[in-house]
Amino acid sequence: MAQKKNIIxxxxxxxxxxxxxxxxxxxxxxxxxKSMVGRDYFNxxxxxxxxxxxxxxxxKVSELLDGDVKSYDVYRTRVNSxxxxxxxSVGGYYNRIALSLDEIASLYEKGDIKAIEVKAExxxxxxxxxxxxxxxxxxxxGLEDVKWYGELTNSNSEINNFINDKFEFFNK
Amino acid sequence: METYSINDVRYxxxxxxxxxxxxxxxxxxxxxxxxxxxxxxxxxxIMLLVSSLGMNYHFFNETSSFKNMIGLKYRxxxxxxxxxxxxxxxxxVLKQLRQGDEVQFARYYVKVSSLAASxxxxxxxxxxxxxxxxLNEISINYAEDDMDALDKNAEIYIERLKITNxxxxxxxxxxxxxxxxxxxxQLSNINSELNxxxxxxxxxxxxxxxxxx
Numbered sequence: 001m002a003q004k005k006n007i008i009x010x011x012x013x014x015x016x017x018x019x020x021x022x023x024x025x026x027x028x029x030x031x032x033x034k035s036m037v038g039r040d041y042f043n044x045x046x047x048x049x050x051x052x053x054x055x056x057x058x059x060k061v062s063e064l065l066d067g068d069v070k071s072y073d074v075y076r077t078r079v080n081s082x083x084x085x086x087x088x089s090v091g092g093y094y095n096r097i098a099l100s101l102d103e104i105a106s107l108y109e110k111g112d113i114k115a116i117e118v119k120a121e122x123x124x125x126x127x128x129x130x131x132x133x134x135x136x137x138x139x140x141x142g143l144e145d146v147k148w149y150g151e152l153t154n155s156n157s158e159i160n161n162f163i164n165d166k167f168e169f170f171n172k
Numbered sequence: 173m174e175t176y177s178i179n180d181v182r183y184x185x186x187x188x189x190x191x192x193x194x195x196x197x198x199x200x201x202x203x204x205x206x207x208x209x210x211x212x213x214x215x216x217x218i219m220l221l222v223s224s225l226g227m228n229y230h231f232f233n234e235t236s237s238f239k240n241m242i243g244l245k246y247r248x249x250x251x252x253x254x255x256x257x258x259x260x261x262x263x264x265v266l267k268q269l270r271q272g273d274e275v276q277f278a279r280y281y282v283k284v285s286s287l288a289a290s291x292x293x294x295x296x297x298x299x300x301x302x303x304x305x306x307l308n309e310i311s312i313n314y315a316e317d318d319m320d321a322l323d324k325n326a327e328i329y330i331e332r333l334k335i336t337n338x339x340x341x342x343x344x345x346x347x348x349x350x351x352x353x354x355x356x357x358q359l360s361n362i363n364s365e366l367n368x369x370x371x372x373x374x375x376x377x378x379x380x381x382x383x384x385x
Binding site for chain 2: 005008009012013015016019020022023026027029030033034037044047069070073074077078081082085
């Protein structure tokens with residue numbers, strides 16, 4: 001009887017160790033995927049911020065007004081490409097900006113310079129907020145991949161609350 | 173009266189003796205008794221086992237939802253790349269460039285380079301990287317008005333584009349019907365069948381001229 005119980009305990013312990021081993025394995029795999037996805041997020045946001053940027057935007061618009069359609073068009077393509085990778089609310093905000101850029105291009109084709117200036121001013125105010133959001137991300141998330149993943153996927157995190165607070169501004 | 177009470181006390185005393193004896197045995201059993209100790213250990217072990225299994229289940233689910241998510245991204249990337257890397261698209265752009273429409277070409281160049289930078293697809297990356305130098309050359313040739321060199325570079329580019337498309341077709345053939353998780357497994361594992369095929373193909377095509385612009 002005692003023998004039987006001992007065997008059962010040993011078996012349970014064995015299962016326990018195997019299960020623990022799997023836990024460790026899965027935990028590590030999980031963490032490495034999180035850090036991979038987090039690094040992707042970081043790269044995407046950093047790249048988007050370097051392109052959707054007040055300084056770059058103003059330069060491109062002034063080039064367009066000087067008649068350099070090519071430079072502006074390339075900029076627009078680049079913005080579209082970069083922005084399409086970004087998901088979530090921030091991706092939505094970026095898409096609004098991309099649409100504004102398209103509108104500016106079609107206004108240029110119509111030759112409505114006055115409207116371009118108005119639209120550019122409007123777009124600029126949105127870009128400033130995007131840059132603010134990025135600075136906030138840099139400040140709170142730093143260079144930690146897993147943190148980028150964790151905070152950006154958690155809809156109730158500090159950074160996501162900050163982002164969601166801008167929703168009205170982008171949709172008014 | 174007195175005797176009776178003495179008897180009564182004696183009786184009580186012997187009763188409490190028995191009670192103390194039974195209790196002390198019970199406590200001894202509880203603390204040091206073999207059977208109870210073993211039961212306690214098994215209960216703790218079982219609890220640990222169950223919680224450990226629960227954690228396993230949680231991690232497993234989380235990991236497989238990650239894999240699905242990333243696999244889906246690979247699939248979408250693949251479709252976007254296939255679409256943009258069609259030879260016809262480039263032919264059209266090149267035709268426009270020869271007619272003096274620089275904008276189309278510039279847009280194409282930006283599109284291809286940003287796809288190459290952001291779209292990870294296992295070892296297919298290598299093929300993207302090798303697409304960029306001839307494109308860059310073409311824009312330089314155009315700026316310098318060197319049409320012969322432009323034609324030559326366009327030829328190199330189209331050749332590389334065709335090889336890339338071959339590889340992408342192989343991807344489509346292998347994974348077209350597969351689940352998102354399979355996309356993840358095949359493309360994120362460097363040693364997978366598909367990735368081995370791709371890197372073999374790459375060294376076949378570009379061995380020795382790898383870094384050439």
